[in-house]
Structures are given as C-alpha cells and as structure tokens.
Amino acid sequence: MSDRKYTLGIDFGTESGRSVLVETRTGKEIATSIYSYENGVIDEKLPLDGEPVQLEPEWALQDPQDYIRTLQQTVPDVLTQTGVNPEDVIGIGIDFTACTMLPVKGDGTPLCNLPDYRRQPHAWTKLWKHHAAQPEADKINATARQLKQKWLARYGGKISSEWFFAKTLQILDEAPDIYNAADRLIEAADWVIWQLTGVEKRNSCTAGYKAMWSKRQGYPPHDFFKQLDPRLENVIDQKMSRSIYSISEKAGELTAQAAEWTGLKAGTAVAIANVDAHVSVPAATVTEPGRMVMIMGTSICHMVLGQEECTVEGMCGVVEDGIIPGLFGYEAGQSGVGDIFAWFVNNCISDDYQREAREREIDIHQLLEEKAAVQKPGQHGLLALDWWNGNRSVLVDVDLSGLLIGATLGTKAEDIYRALIEATAYGTRVIIEAFEKNGVPVDELVACGGLPEKNKMLMQIYADVTGRNFKISAAKQTPALGSAMFGAVAAGSRAGGYDTIFEAARHMARLKDEVYQPIPGNQKIYDRLFAEYVRLHDYFGRGENDVMKTLKQIRDEVS
C-alpha cells in the first residue's frame, strides 16, 4: 500500500473495451489496456459452430462474454504494466454504449449463454446500433402521441429505434419465447455492474435517456404499455425495476468472483454504471450549466447542464441526474459529422490528390485540411446541409439527406471538404440556438473525441461559426477518465477518493491549454452564411419542400 491511490475506468465501446488506470489525486492516466472483442459487432451471423444463423439487415448484436473477457484481460494488464498494488486501487467506474441491452435470467445469466436459446438472435445483446426495431419505435411514437404522453416532450417529440422499449418490443413481436424466458431485460452497462458487485442496480442515465424514465414521473404509466401491447403492461415490474440509482452513487463492492477476474481486491468500491458520452462531461471539466460538451467523432453528441427542465426542440433527451447529480442533463446530437468527411474522402478525391498524399506520406484528410485551411470563410462559394446521415437535432428526421449548393467548374475537393466541415458547424449552431431560445444557456464549448485533435481548422471553424470559445479535454481517454472519476467518488474521500463528482472534476479533469477563439472578421462572414444555411435548413427540413423524402420514396419504390 502506498500514499498514491488509483481508480480504474473501464469504457465498453462498440468494437473493443478498455481499462484506464488513473491517479486519483491528479487525474493522470497512467496506463491503458484495450481488448478487441472476440466476436466484435455481430451483424451477419451468430458466432456459432454448425448450421449458420443469419441475421436480418440492420441487426447489430454483441456477445456479453466479450464484456467479461474485457474485465479479465485489460484490468490485470494495467496492473502488470504499472506494478500498482491492487490495494491502492480504491474504486472502479464503468461506462458503456447505450442503449445496449440484453435478456437475462433471474441470476443474471444471459439467455444467449444457455444452450436452449443460444441459436436465437433475440437472446443476444442488442447493440446500440441495432436498427431493426424501427416499426416498433414508430408504434411507440404513435401510441404516445395518441395517448398524449407528456414524457414525449422530454425527447424532442420522438423516441428512437435504438432505445430500450423499441428493442424490447421487437423481442416480444418476433421472439415471444425469448421475451417470456427473460426474467430481466437490462442495459449491458447495468449487467456488467451486476457481474462486478453481485447486485442489480440500474443507473439513472440510461433509464432516463433510453427508457423514458424520469426522477419525478418515473416510467410511462401502465396504460401506455398496455395500449402498446397488452403483454407489455407490467414489463417494468416484471422484467425491469423502479429502483433507479443516480450516477455518482456507489453500486456496491467487488465480489470475490470479479476480484478473481480482475486481479483487484474484493470489496473495492464500484460506481453505478454510466454512458460513454455522458460520463465524458465531468471528465471534460464540466459540472455546471453554460458549457456544452461535444463528443466529436463519426457523429457529435452535445451535452449541456441546466438548473431546470426546459423543453427544447428536437433534443435527444433531458434527464435529471442524467449527467451530474442535482442538475438536468440535456443531450442533442448530429447524426453525421466525421462520417460525412470520411464518405467524402473515400468517394470524392481526384487521382492527383491521392498521389500527392501518398508521395508526401500524409493522410488525405491532412492534405485537404492543408489546402482548405488557407481559404477565407466564404471563399469557396459553397454551402451544404450536413444531412448525409439524416438529422438528429433539431429536426429529428432520418429521411433528410445531404445537399451541396454553389458548385462551379472551378470547385475543388478542398472546397467541398471545407464546406462539409462548415455545414456540421452550422448544424451545431442550430442546436446551440435551440437550447438558448428555450432557456438553456451555452456560453462555451468543450470538445472531446477523435476529431478535435486531428483537425485544427475544424476547431477554428466551429469557434468562428458559433461565436464561442472552443476548448479541448486534455484526457487521452475521456470516457474512461470520467468512469475513473466516478470510481473515485464511489470510494469516497476517506478511502483517498472524493465525496462528490464536483470535487473529483476539480482535481482529476483538465483541459488543454489551447483555446480556439472566434475571429471577429470570420464570424461576420459566417453569420451571413449561417443565415443562408438556416433558410435552406427550414425550407428542406420543415416540410415546405419535401424533395428529400420524395427522392427516398422513389428510390425505395424502384429498388
């Protein structure tokens, strides 16, 4: 045992899980270990011997054993790497993708682990990006509208096919035997906590953002579930739980079994589970209203805290205790960001540029950034709507599509690349303005994720377009740091941790020194371009011209 205490953050991602060992006093990430899931994302056939079990399109499953293997491999590895004494690891926190859920027996055994159910796809974990439950989501939305359910407003008026009850209803619709055999339906995040501590304790973040729960109103009423499907009437009481624990609470202590898996000490404090995006907020130093955290990667997840519950157009959700205890956590999102840039680079680059990038041994993104960064705002004469993957906030419409306007015979790849980046920045500004209009202030932006570090031009454009300072989380693994912070809170100050997430954030979270500040001259031009963006956004996005939907409809008819 030493003076120096550590906490462990475990981040369960889409393709892999990772453990990060963090020094509790400073927040320094001292070791990382990554496990690539043996069965990865299961989207073609189940990973079984014998006759193959094919999956339908839009399915995406995971194997819960991959979560256990993550624990077994990465935790011992960080201990070995660092030589840290398990006695000095005082707490554990985890975060997960969401909604990622699975059916289990009363003792926590996943149905897919049982021979009777192993060959049934519905017995496996449904990953967040399992998109086959759209009919069920449509039915939930229609029923909620019909019954004038007030909770719908907390989700911008529409719930997603990715969420808990859409997935649940799909199991019931397509595999009632699995639904019946499942004693519990549970977020994988909470299931891992159960495996670590031996107790089933569900977290307020996934309950609130993915399962329509709220601290004040609880779940939607019986009547709603009954109307949705009579067999669902008692789903909460039969297969879920009304006991929801706020993130930052302690879930329990490490069992002997889990201690054996991990090499940690039995009895180590374990925090209530969290979600990868949301746990990043305090890890990015944000524990108060006014500063928006943006997880920037293939898409953007925007999170901001508020003192009260406001209705904001097209947000993904507002949850009390959803991000920071005692505050309302607001979430919004852009469904295509890095994905759009990747699409462009994969499909629309000239031979010359490919060659130049190869010869100079740089990434094609770098080459395009270099060429685009010397431009002034507005110089390329282009404007885009960033809807290549639909629009999540504020329009909440997957059937919208991308638009590029202003092309001439002189338009070059870097012009389009820059216009696409700007379009995503305009999309963020629309979200910020929706928040502010409805009483949720956004004074400053903090980025984490893969994009910000790679692309300085992008950061400056976001600062210029939004007119706000833009900072970057200093963490190498922001979600895992956030989990480690909650682990420190679960341990408490007497064990060498912290008593609140506010304190943990003060000591463990840091931003990089660089700040992207809006440049007034650029802002002025972007204000004019943003006005044009908003006009196109409203024209094509709010029903005046439904050509995007018509095109998809014709496409679907002829395909």
Next chain:
Amino acid sequence: MSDRKYTLGIDFGTESGRSVLVETRTGKEIATSIYSYENGVIDEKLPLDGEPVQLEPEWALQDPQDYIRTLQQTVPDVLTQTGVNPEDVIGIGIDFTACTMLPVKGDGTPLCNLPDYRRQPHAWTKLWKHHAAQPEADKINATARQLKQKWLARYGGKISSEWFFAKTLQILDEAPDIYNAADRLIEAADWVIWQLTGVEKRNSCTAGYKAMWSKRQGYPPHDFFKQLDPRLENVIDQKMSRSIYSISEKAGELTAQAAEWTGLKAGTAVAIANVDAHVSVPAATVTEPGRMVMIMGTSICHMVLGQEECTVEGMCGVVEDGIIPGLFGYEAGQSGVGDIFAWFVNNCISDDYQREAREREIDIHQLLEEKAAVQKPGQHGLLALDWWNGNRSVLVDVDLSGLLIGATLGTKAEDIYRALIEATAYGTRVIIEAFEKNGVPVDELVACGGLPEKNKMLMQIYADVTGRNFKISAAKQTPALGSAMFGAVAAGSRAGGYDTIFEAARHMARLKDEVYQPIPGNQKIYDRLFAEYVRLHDYFGRGENDVMKTLKQIRDEVS
C-alpha cells in the same frame, strides 16, 4: 473530270481548322485534313518576338493567318489524299465559331498584320470565348432596356458578352485608335469568304444571332447606338454593312489567289459563310420544323426551326434565314454539360475506381457509365441542378451554380455521375417545354457532337426524360458536312450540286440507324423527378431564394 462531283466543307474551330471532302451525290465524307492553328487560342500573350505583350484575364484571341494556313494546308491535303481532280470539286462552304470578329482595313487586311498595330491586342481577332467585354454587354443590355428596344425579346431579354457589339464597344472603350483605324469590323467567317472570293458578303446567321440584325427590322436604330456611345452612332454604315446575305446563297467564286492557296480551280462556287452549330442542322437531316438538333459536347446548343417568330423565354436568339432559308431558326443552350461530367471525373472519383479503370484499361467515364447504367431511374435517390457553369436557357443567368441534393453515406460516384447526366437532361426538357409553350413544337431530337456516340446511357436518359425519340447524325464531321452541303447549293444543280439546301439535305445528310426511344416505365419515374427538378429550378433560379448569388457575392467580397 469525272461524273462524280465533290464539294468541300471547311470547319474553323477553336484550336484547329479542318477540311472535309464530300461526295456530292451521297454525302459520303471521303477525306479529312486537320490543321492545328500555329498560334492556337491566344490568352496569355501575343505571339510576337521582343518585349512580351501580356493579355488581361478573360481575353481570348486568334491569329487570322491561322485561317489562311488552314486553307493552304488542309485543302491541298484532301486533294492529295484522294487524288480527286480539282475540276470535280464544284463548291466550297465554310463554317466558323461565332462571334469571332476582327478589325480590318478597307482592303481586308487585318489590323494585326500591320506593323503599326501588331503589338496591340485589340488589333487581333477576338475569339468567341473572349469574355472580357462583360461591362460592355451590361451597358448594351441596360441601354436596350432603357430605350425599350423590341429586338431584345428575340434574344431572351439579354445579349451576351461574347457577341459582336460587346466586343466592338470594348475596342472603342479601350483602344479607340484601333477602332478608328478599322475600316471594317467583321466576323472572321465573313472575312474568310472575302479572302476566298474577293468580295465582302456578310451572312445572315452571325448577323442575326450575334449582331442583333433581323431580316425584317435590320439592325437596331441609330438612336440606340448613339445612346450607347455617340461614337458608335454610325457603326453599321461606317464599319459594317446593311447588305446581309442569306445562308444558302452563293457568295462568289474562288479568286486566283485563293485557288493558288488551295489547289482548287479559280471560279469554284463559294457559299455564304455559316456557323458551326447552325450549319449542323441540315447536316443532321433537319430542314423543317418539329425536330430539334442538339450539338452535344462540353455544352449543348439546341436548334429548332419554326414557321413564324415567337418569343420564347430565355432562348439565345431567333433569326429568320438564320439556319434554313425561309424559316425562323431558334437557338437555345445549356452552358455546362460534358464540362460538368469532366469536372466530376477530374475531382470526385475514389482511388479504387481510378485503379479499376486503369487495370481494365478503360476510361473512367466508361467505368462510371457501366456502373450507373444498371441502375433504375430514381434508384440513387439524388437530384441535381446542372448549373455548374451557370444557366444559359431559359434563365440566362451566369451567377447560378450547381446543386446536388439527396446524398447519403451510401452515395457512390456512379450515383452522382448519373444524377449529373439526368440533370442536364432535365435542363434540356425545360428548354423543350419553353419552346412548346410558346408555339414552337419539338417532336423529336437529333444529336450531333462528341457526347452521343460515347455514352449510350446518356442518350437513353435524354429519351426517357424528354419523352421523345432521340436520333444521331451519321456524319463524322457534322459541321463540315453541312458546309459541304451549302457548297453544293452554291454550285447549283447544273454544276452537279443542288438548287436548294432541302434537296442537298435529302441526298447528303443521314442519321444513324439506332433510335433511342423513351421507355414508358422510366418516363413515368422521370416525370416525377422532373417535377422536383422544376420546383428547385424555379425556387433557386427565379429569385425566391437567391442563395447562389449571395454565395458568389460573398466569395467575391472575401477573395
């Protein structure tokens, strides 16, 4: 001398001139000879020794000696190639780019051939694509509107910077000494006829389409020119001519000098000059109303004949005797077609596709066509506005720009390629509908130019989108064949030619056997997509949303 008679068509293009020797009875093209202009397109500096004379941006000049060299080199060459006896060459016709004009002395000597003026850019031939006279075109349009000039309606309400008086006014504005020294200002087409025959006889095609002349009203009135610039008041009588000769008339006979240049017999009949696009109409078998000829290449020039003068929105011009004597020739155009496809292929193709095309040793256009041709209409879910190079007809607005809508993360290069081709077909349909709405029927389409032979998918799309049969001229060199046909008419039937262009067309012009017919199922889908195109066309093109102009304005401000 033999029974078999020949006529010669000489086509003066942008980079080269070509002679085609044609069998008069059958229209068979028996030999071609091409001369690449020694001085090509002069757009950087004058081709002179000594201190360089730089040109301003947007300038494009030619050297009239290149036209003489074309005669000296290509005519003897086709005679040598074929062994045809010059006695059997009964007529000559020429066609030219337009408006391509030059200042000359009273004896026809180009000012640029005289030492006093040789170092002055304004002394040289201004090529059709000399685009430096936009301020002058603007002034002409403003003055014409102010004075309520009726002739403006014949040109869709706007004249172009490429036309005769815009170029003339630029000479006057910037080089009044050249203007004063010029006894004649003349189309290069008519200048070549002058060189061949010794007589200055101006053709009705360029006079009508490029110099605001009409058979019934003549040129615009003195007052108009006086108002434009007092020094221009008498430009027609001082430096041009009110004697305009209809295409299909005989200009004169080959002089001894020209006979020496060409190896032809002095006294050979020479037709009034013509323009490359317009001369292609009878060469594509069209001498009657109802069939539209489309010269398809980097852009499209659409020509159709009518019995009377109608006002059609945004057409480029209507000229009595402009294409076929006794009929009104209508011209419209799309300013970007093959140019847009080339832009796309040069800028927006993935590495994979480049590699595939290289490995299979096919053109990238072929590869994209192959991939796009298997699609059904509407399957890619995209729609484009084909305004990468502005819109010539019917909106007549160079400040419009390209638009692509409907892109998703699954959109591929061949999808965009097909959408761009479809967009140009929609653009053609808008033009056809404008003609029909105003009393000029278009029942069938005939293509000539480079694009139709290369791209069968494109032809089928045009047939499906327009709902009209689409045929292709059989000539290898359609303009030169047309010129040879007018040469045969200049010779007349007694010499072994023809008495009218109608007879010449019946015998000398042919279409290919293949006919692209609209496929009803495709038409039905394209009708729906066209309705969406028209809506976007009107929304962005008719002032409801001027974002394209705003983007160009901002671009110009910041650049």
